Amino acid sequence: MITSLHCIPCFIHQAFKAVSRLGKDDMALEKVLRSVLAHLSTMDLSKSPPEIAEKVYAVISEHTGVADPYCNEKKIVNALAAGIAGPLMAKHAGDPDQFLTRLRMVIAANIIDFGVHDEVSGERILSSFEQCMAAELDMPVVEKLRANIASANSILYLGDNAGEIVFDKLFIEAFTTNATITYAVRGKPIINDVTMHDAQETGIDRVAQVISNGAGVPGTVLELCTPRFRRQFEQADLIISKGQGNFETLNCVDANIFFLLQVKCEVVARDLGLPLGAFVIYKPEISVQMKDAAPESAGT
Numbered sequence: 001m002i003t004s005l006h007c008i009p010c011f012i013h014q015a016f017k018a019v020s021r022l023g024k025d026d027m028a029l030e031k032v033l034r035s036v037l038a039h040l041s042t043m044d045l046s047k048s049p050p051e052i053a054e055k056v057y058a059v060i061s062e063h064t065g066v067a068d069p070y071c072n073e074k075k076i077v078n079a080l081a082a083g084i085a086g087p088l089m090a091k092h093a094g095d096p097d098q099f100l101t102r103l104r105m106v107i108a109a110n111i112i113d114f115g116v117h118d119e120v121s122g123e124r125i126l127s128s129f130e131q132c133m134a135a136e137l138d139m140p141v142v143e144k145l146r147a148n149i150a151s152a153n154s155i156l157y158l159g160d161n162a163g164e165i166v167f168d169k170l171f172i173e174a175f176t177t178n179a180t181i182t183y184a185v186r187g188k189p190i191i192n193d194v195t196m197h198d199a200q201e202t203g204i205d206r207v208a209q210v211i212s213n214g215a216g217v218p219g220t221v222l223e224l225c226t227p228r229f230r231r232q233f234e235q236a237d238l239i240i241s242k243g244q245g246n247f248e249t250l251n252c253v254d255a256n257i258f259f260l261l262q263v264k265c266e267v268v269a270r271d272l273g274l275p276l277g278a279f280v281i282y283k284p285e286i287s288v289q290m291k292d293a294a295p296e297s298a299g300t
Contacts, residue, residue, distance in 0.1 A: 003051075015036045081125070107281065109129075157183045157184065161243060182211055184213050184220075243260075257284075
């Protein structure tokens, strides 16, 4: 997906939020924003939004000396998600189809996104779950994913955000498969995207082999990833892609990919032909929206 002019205000807002969180004074904030604006004035709109975002956050790190502005927030949302997951799983322990229940949970958890939201509270997460649990799913698409998981010899699962990684783990545990499962994280910190540290902290390394894609983009840009990751991508029988950033960078890639995400951005909404707040499982030629989702604020 190429970058839209509508993305520019979002990049500026993200820079403002990230620097403000660090407690910098107005002079430091102005300096960063001027540098970000200078970068955006020369950006290549043929690049995807996550590629532009990587450069924006590089500017932030250069001026603040902080490589991971959301380090504390990631720890908080990992703990918050773990605290929510237990009671939520107990509540739904009697559901006859745990795969379907956990699929809903994992899509709903894509709300945990600091690139879009200023704050992510337990109330917001639970509200997302309630909406998603009550929504209708196109069962042929769900069954296609279930069948692909059952028949695959190798599955590559592309992680997205801290916090939701807790529910990625629960979803993987519901797979009926003998496949080798690999979970991919970002190569370095970017927004609240998952890194190797998050994988170890949440224990997802106990249900899947964890691999870094080697890049610091809030998405998956194959040409920027390591040769090892690209081989894994090319050889996987099935790829499960979480979140908007991975969709924005892989939606035109020819591979057996299922995209799981919540629409939190007007640009993505327009591309998919869905409203803001829609819960989506998408496969080329097969797309499904969970209806009755409440709109959320736009972002990237």
